[in-house]
Amino acid sequence: MTDKCGAETTDGTPCENPAESCPWHDTDDPPENGRPSKLSHERQEAIAADIEQGRSMRSAARKQDLTPQTVMNWMQRGEADLEDGKANEYTRFFERITRAKGYGEEWYMKTIMDLAKENEDHRFLMSLMKQRYPDSWGETETGVEADTVKLEVSEDVKRTWPE
Numbered sequence: 372m373t374d375k376c377g378a379e380t381t382d383g384t385p386c387e388n389p390a391e392s393c394p395w396h397d398t399d400d401p402p403e404n405g406r407p408s409k410l411s412h413e414r415q416e417a418i419a420a421d422i423e424q425g426r427s428m429r430s431a432a433r434k435q436d437l438t439p440q441t442v443m444n445w446m447q448r449g450e451a452d453l454e455d456g457k458a459n460e461y462t463r464f465f466e467r468i469t470r471a472k473g474y475g476e477e478w479y480m481k482t483i484m485d486l487a488k489e490n491e492d493h494r495f496l497m498s499l500m501k502q503r504y505p506d507s508w509g510e511t512e513t514g515v516e517a518d519t520v521k522l523e524v525s526e527d528v529k530r531t532w533p534e
Contacts, residue, residue: 408460409437410445415464418442419471425479428468476504 376386376393386393414435421431432442449465452458483500487493500508 409441410460410464415460415467419467422468422471423474423478425475425482476507479503 374390376388376390378386378393380386414437417435418428418431421434422428428442429439432439445461445464446468449461449463453462453465480500483496487496497508
């Protein structure tokens with residue numbers, strides 16, 4: 372009867388491979404766990420910079436030669452790891468992109484406000500905010516839905532108007 376390796380496996384049970392030929396535990400070198408992640412610091416910052424400028428996650432991913440699904444998987448893993456109290460490249464990515472979304476929304480809103488003032492039309496622009504940021508703007512009312520608007524002006528203001 373051959374001795375079993377007995378090293379702890381990833382699921383916590385003892386390794387059942389023969390001790391003299393275990394391909395995972397008979398070396399001082401850690402086993403290779405697949406290819407390295409494409410989630411480098413440079414990619415994180417490039418994606419975040421695009422999102423801060425109001426670009427979509429999909430666009431930012433494509434510019435980095437990544438599929439949008441890969442970036443979403445990183446975000447999901449980061450969020451789950453963060454909830455589990457872990458700190459790793461995925462949690463840092465999740466936190467960085469969350470901040471970038473806030474800056475992106477601010478940039479987008481400022482641009483829309485400038486356009487609304489210039490074109491004197493806020494309803495179309497508010498609809499863009501609702502589409503782009505449904506979590507923040509989905510329930511927002513534009514305040515002007517009627518064909519006519521009734522304004523009440525004080526007598527003091529009316530006296531300043533030219534005749």
